[in-house]
Amino acid sequence: MSAVWKHFTLETPKSKTATCNVCKAVVQRGGSTAATFNTTNLIKHLKKHHTTEHQDFIAARQNDERSRQETLLESFQKQGKLPHDNVKAKGITEKLLNFIVLDDQPLSVVENEGFRSLVEHLQPRYNLPSRKYLSETALPELYHRVSGKLADKLRGVTSLSFTTDIWTSDVCPMSLISLTVHWVKPDTYSLCSAVLQVKQCRGSHNRATIAASITDSLNHWEIPLENVHVILRDNASNMKAAMEDMAVPSLGCLAHSLQLVVHEGLMSQRSVSDALANSRKIVGHFKHSQLAQSRLEDLQREMQGAGATTTSARLVQDVQTRWNSSFYMIKSLLKEKRTLCAYAADHNLPATLSANEWCLLEKTVTVLEPFEELTRKISCATSTAADVIPSVTVLKRLLTIEEDNDSGIKTMKSTLLQAVSRRFSSIESEPLYAVATLVDARYKDSGETARMAKDLLTQELEKVQQAVLRESADEAEPAEKVPCIEAGLSSTSKSSFSSLYDRILEEHDEPAASTQTAVIQMQMYLKEPTITEKDSPFQYWANNHARFPLLGAVAAKFLSAPSTSVESERLFSTASNIVDEKRNRLTAERAEMLIFLKKNLPKFK
Secondary structure, eight states: OOOGGGGGOOOOTTTTTTEEEOOOOEEEOOSGGGHHHHHHHHHHHHHHHHHEEEHHHHHHHHHHHHHHHHHHHHHHHSSSOOOOOSHHHHHHHHHHHHHHTTTTTOOGGGGGGHHHHHHHOTTTTTOOOHHHHEEEEEEEHHHHHHHHHHHHHHTOOEEEEEEEEEEEOSSSOOOOEEEEEEETTTTOOOEEEEEEEEEEESSSSHHHHHHHHHHHHHHHHOOOOOGGGEEEEOOHHOOOOOOOHHHHHHOHHHHHEEEEEEEEHHHHHHHHHHHHHHHHHHHHHHHHEEEEEEEEHHHHHOOOTTTOOOOOOOOOOOBBTBHHHHHHHHHHHHHHHHHHHOHHHOOOOOOOOOOHHHHHHHHHHHHHHHHHHHHHHHTTTOOOOOGGHHHHHHHHHHHHHHHEEEEEEHHHHHHHHHHHHTTTTTTOHHHHHHHHHHHHHTTTTTTHHHHHHHHHHHHHHHHHHHHHHHHHHSSSSSOOOOOOOTTTEEEGGOOHHHHHHHHHHHHHHHHHHHHHHHHHHHHHHHHHHOOOOSOOHHHHHHHHHSSSSSHEEEEEEEEOOOOOHHHHHHHHHHHHSSSSSGGTTOHHHHHHHHHHHHHHHOOOO
């Protein structure tokens, strides 16, 4: 007990105030409950009003501290290292592994002299685990714990969408095939995603190898093929064929299709492609020459003015497999047009842009602006298959509008329109796109094929209704059979015609009610106004699924599908950071665990 209580009295042990024995003042004990009471206010009262008593308290407290001596065991334990099974040591090891996984650190970081010195300074009693322990024990344990939590989340979800892609390392002979899963929580209607598996893809990347790898991953996670709503993949023939062999629905990546469309449009007009080629030469010159870059930065600062504080803008080098990088390259050149012209007046460049080419680049940026905006929209985490049909419709209409300043790019614009129409000719008849658009409250039946979409939606609603009826029938107890008595006659007295007629009515009773319920819900839903484009369709269904339970179930299924396979491509950006020059001997098994944990650990801690 604190020595301060020599100078204070409590009315009851749970009193919120204490009475000073010297001046009889009532002092608050601090806190709101007995568990949070403290003596701070009491000590301050003595120090402020009763100096002699405060000095007595200080002396008594010091005597109490000196009187309690550490035991020999306590003293020894403070000097020794923490055992591996110690709670504190386990916590530090877990945080160390999180640091390695989330920050793309090599497992050998525990052998680095600087890192060991840092840990020794922060916690001298902690014994750093070896690289072998982290690799063979701690990492697999964390992997199995996180994968178990993910399996619990997926259990009971009957409609799952997937994205897949293949990545080949530049620093070692390793190819990985990814499978990411997307689903909508049935209770909160929030969109969820996770890396399901990153698996080594050995041998040729043919249809059989891809199909076998994805099937093995699904079997590993105990996901039946009937729960696969759709798999988003690239447009390569081997991927298409693999999905056909698996007999699962699949769709091409919208971003890949846009890449092909824009590439076709840019290459269709010689003057535009020549301007792009010259642009690449100019940007490449500054990327490969430090002297040229320094001169350009000096010119930028000079033209900005003496008092300018903004940093010099860097030119963007494009990657021909990413059309939007060409868009950003052109924009960076247009932004530095005056500076580049001034540079060309005093220094040599491998290529120059004429006034006509500058004008063509400006017009090209204007035409490609909607494509860039659409690419950003469909690449976000909340984009779904419902965005495809409305986005393509908007693109077509924009490309059909003739502008006065189209001279010089008419061929490119016309080719873009033809490419969009050709490559997306079947999207409105694709059931996955049509139904997804209809159940998205931002779009509903605004498409040109609304009637077909409504028929498809009605079929999906009937499937949900039948599943609900089957579940209800399975859960209900069988009714006791009672002889049918009608007008004093037993059921055996009825004619065969009457008995068959009654049986036919019974057969069609529930499906008729099912269809009627489904149609009524759909009509009520479609009559309501659409929400704005900025509103979330998931939030809409979270608020309205109780009103439209059948539609809500269909929405959870169809809105789980993304519009692109971007998630898998982003995954391999992580893979290139993990399997790099410093870790080119990393085994495929360890790489799979590190990639899996990098993406899933923040979600399933």
